Amino acid sequence: MKQKYDVIVIGAGVVGSAVARELARYKLKIGVLEKNGDVCFEASGRNSAVIHGGFAYDLGTLKAACCVEGCLEFDQLARELDIPFKRTGKVLVGNTEEDYESLKRTIKNGKINGSVGLEMIDEKRLKELVPAVIGKFAMFSPLSGIVDPFQYTIALAENAAMNGVDFYFNNEVIDIHREANGTYHIKTIQNNFNTRWVVNCAGLGSVKISEMLGIHGYRFGGTKGDYIVLDKRVGPLLPMPVYPVPSTTYMGIHVTPTMDGNVTVGPNADYVEDFAYYGVPQRNMDYLAEDASTLWPHIHKSDYISNYSGIQPKWLEGNDAIKDFVIEARDEAPNTINLVGIESPGLTSAVPIARRAVRLLADAERLHPNKDFNPIRKGILRFSEQSDEEKARLIAKNPDYGEIICRCETVTKAEILQAVHNPLGVDTMMSIKYRTRSMMGRCQGGYCQMRIAEIIQEELDLNANEVLYGRSGSNMFTGKVRG
Structure with a gap:
C-alpha cells in the first residue's frame, strides 16, 4: 500500500530537515525519506561545526546570500530550537x-x-x-x-515532526517515476510512496536523485x-x-x-x-x-x-570548477524542487536554503498557513550543566538523574532514557551519542558503551544482535561469547 503525501523530501540531513520544518508552516501532508538510521550520519554531522560570517564566498552567489542570512538569524533560531550556540x-x-x-x-x-x-x-x-x-x-x-551540528540537525527534524511531518529512516530511494495523473511514485528499499511534490535534499546522493527525476547533466x-x-x-x-x-x-x-x-x-x-x-x-x-x-x-x-x-x-563544471548552490524548479521535472551541490556553508545556510526551496513551491501553487505551527522545541536537559541545587532537585524528582552512565561527560540514566525514547523513533548507539554526548569523552565509550547498549535493548525490547552502532550492518553483537 502506498503512503500518500503532498510533499516528499528526500534526505534528512540539516537541509532536508530544515526544508521539512519550513514546509510544516503550511497545511501540507509531508514525508521525509532518509537512507540512514538517523538525521546526521553524513555531511551534517561530519564538519567543522562553524557558523560562518559569509565573507569567503563569491559576490552574488547563493552561498554568500544564504550564509550571511543564516549567520545573522542564528541567535533566534538557537533559542527556538534550544540548541547550543x-x-x-x-x-x-x-x-x-x-x-x-x-x-x-x-x-x-x-x-x-x-x-x-x-x-x-x-x-x-x-x-x-x-x-x-x-x-x-x-x-x-x-x-x-560555533554550534553543535548534531543537536542542530536533530532539533530541526524533531521540530518538524512535532508539527506533523513523518520521517522514514532506513528508506533509501531506489526508483522514482511520474504517473499519468502527474503525481510521483517513489520506491524505497522498504516502502512505496505517492506524492504531488518531490524536494531533492539528498546531499551526496543528490545527483542520483536528480537523474531519477529526469534532470540530467550534473557532474559530481x-x-x-x-x-x-x-x-x-x-x-x-x-x-x-x-x-x-x-x-x-x-x-x-x-x-x-x-x-x-x-x-x-x-x-x-x-x-x-x-x-x-x-x-x-x-x-x-x-x-x-x-x-x-x-x-x-x-x-x-x-x-x-x-x-x-x-x-x-x-x-x-567541465573545468572542474566548483559551483554555487543549486536551488531550482525545472520544466523537465514538474512539481519538483532540486537542490544540488549543497556543501559548506550548508550548515549555516540550511534555513535560508529551505525558505528559498519552499518559495519555489509557493510560486507554483497557493500554500495555506498552518496556524498551529509551533517553532519551539525543547532539547534534553544536560545534568552536567546544572547547579548543585538544581541537580539535587532533579534527583529528588527522578532518581535516574542520580545514576551516572557516562562518567567522562557526566551523562545520567535519565538523559539516556530520554534519548532512547526520542521523538524521531531512532534507536542506534550513534543516535544516543549525538543526543547526549555519551561515548564522546576521553574514554570514547570504554566505560559506558555496553551499559547504553543494554538500556536500548531493555527499553525497546530488542535482542542483543538487533542493537546497531549506526549504519545498517553495524551490529554491536553477533552472538554470545559463552554459551
Missing part, C-alpha cells in the same frame, strides 16, 4: 604582505556580501583574542560562531576532510576558531573549539569518488597536526581522543 568570533591569521593583501580583499568582499563587523587587527589585538596563536595580524569576524565530485579531536584539557587555549588565509577554493586546515570544550583540527581536502569511506589514515593525522601547529602550537598526540572525517558534495 556561541558567537565566539573567528580569526584568519596571516604573516606576509601577500597574506595582508588577501585579507584586505576578503574584508572588501565580505562587506559587499553583507558580513558585519569585519576588521583587520594587529598582532597585539590578535594575542588579546587568542593568546596561544602564532601570527603577525589577522582578519577578525566577530559574528562567526566529493571532498573528504579528516579531523582530529583533542581532549578538553586544551580547550581553554582556544577561545575561537583560528584559520589560515584562505585560497580561492579552500579555507585551509584550521583549529576549532567545540561547544563542549574539545578542539578539532582539520580538515584536509582530498577529492574522492567513494562517498562511503570515512577512515582517517595516520599519515593524514600527522599532516593535519604539522600544518595546524604553525597557527596554534598545542597539538600533541597525548591529547588525541578521536578522529573523524566528512565528505562534501561538489558540483563541478
